[in-house]
Amino acid sequence: MDSNLQAIKQRFGIIGRSPLLDRALGTAVRVANTDLSVLITGESGVGKEVFSKIIHALSSRKHNKFIAINCGAIPEGTINSELFGHEKGAFTGATSERKGYFESYDGGTLFLDEIGEMPLDTQSFLLRVLESGEFIRVGASKVQKTDVRIIAATNADLFEQVKKGKFREDLYYRLNTVPIKVPALRDRPEDIYMLFRKFAVDFAEKYRATPIQLDDRAQMVLERYSWPGNIRELKNIAEQVSVLAEDKMVTAEQLARYTPQILKRNLPMIPETGNRHNDDGATMQEREIFYKLMVDMKNDLNDLKSLVFELIRNNDLRVPDAQDIRSLKPPEAFPQRSNVPIPHQGVSDFLSEYHEDRDVEESHKPIILPRDEPDAFSPSEEIEESLSLEENEKELIQKALKKHNGRRKEAAQDLGISERTLYRKIKQYEL
Secondary structure: OHHHHHHHHHHHOOOOOOHHHHHHHHHHHHHHOOOOOEEEEOOOOOOHHHHHHHHHHOOOOOOOOEEEEEHHHOOOOOHHHHHHOEOOOOOOOOOOOEOOHHHHOOOOEEEEEOHHHOOHHHHHHHHHHHHHOEEEOEOOOOEEEOOOEEEEEEOOOHHHHHHOOOOOHHHHHHHOOEEEEOOOHHHOHHHHHHHHHHHHHHHHHHOOOOOOEEOHHHHHHHHHOOOOOHHHHHHHHHHHHHHHOOOOEEOHHHHHHHOHHHHOOOOOOOOOOOOOEOOOOOEHHHHHHHHHHHHHHHHHHHHHHHHHHHHHHHOOOOOOOHHHHHOOOOOOOOOOHHHOOOOOHHHHHHHOOOOOOOOOOOOOOOOOOOOOOOOOOOOOOOOOOOOOHHHHHHHHHHHHHHHOOOOHHHHHHHHOOOHHHHHHHHHHHOO
16 A cells, blocks of 8 residues: 555655545545545645545546636625526526536536535525536426536534534535545654655756755754645745745745744743722733642742751751752753853744753752761751742743843743733833
8 A cells, every 4th residue: 555655656646654634645546436426625835735636546536627626716696606506587697508617527527625614505505506416507497417526625624614514514424534644844854854855856857956955953953933824834834935035045034034924933822811900000810820839839849848847857968058059060061051052043943842861960959968966967047938929020030031042032931921911010110
């Protein structure tokens, strides 16, 4: 089956080795020799029409006609006429009779793209064709027969539209006899650079130029992007970089300069709530989150103190002086910060989550001092905790900003507040 899929990929120009892609392609191959209805789902730009052509080309109808129809591009008032035809005088402007697609492509295959945009009355006519092969022209009374295979596609969730009453449930189950899910490009990271190279080579051959290439870091940037436009967007960027690139080996910094949108992380935003605001602009919900977080931290700190004191008491440990701890020198193998190269800031931030942390891990051993005399502990001073809401809030914000290297959007998400509120707090505390 693998060799068969590889041959089909070469025949139809399909690039990729993703298991999700192979699974969808394998389903299309197996259903091609039947007359079952097929529903192809997937985001816009993933290549759903290519799958419909593969099914037609591998079926017994391959010598008959094939047509792709975008249901969303046909006005609601004329779609019945386009699909089923009309008689002369059936409506204003119908100066002669006209054959519809179901009549003109009898024995062939109809690919109905964006099936979710089809009007409800047209859906009932389509259901009759699928069940009995019968249809009636607009303005006629004679029932006609047709033998067409229906392949439908959509980028919407048809089941949700069924729940909302925008799509017929019986038609949904009639079309969904064999579902094929075409994976989004972000779910096929191993195929992204292969497709990029294909588009770059095609562009170079068309204009008789040398195809561009990407270095390792640029490939990582390419794979980290979410690709909302999928393959269509990837082809657009490949052609754009091919035109703008001065060097044939494109670096990550150059790629980000030519296509700034490729560094967008597309992280989810905290939605605005309908809570009423206080005088200082902060919502009560945000204040409650901060207060709960600080109370939990205080409880955890008290538990930690109790645990430490219990360990000291049960293991005959003597607490060293704080100055002795500060005087300890780090091991010689500890990497110096000045020796670490600092890459381009924007690309580095984008790739910061891609690599695993490869820093040298140092093993920290507890400092255990022998007990000289019974119940001998170093003198210590008990410092009362600060319960000031503002001081604790300021400290939490500083920790979050430090944790995320100053990136406020991630810090706001970690704190559970909106980015707007974080900006206001930073200004308030002069951080």
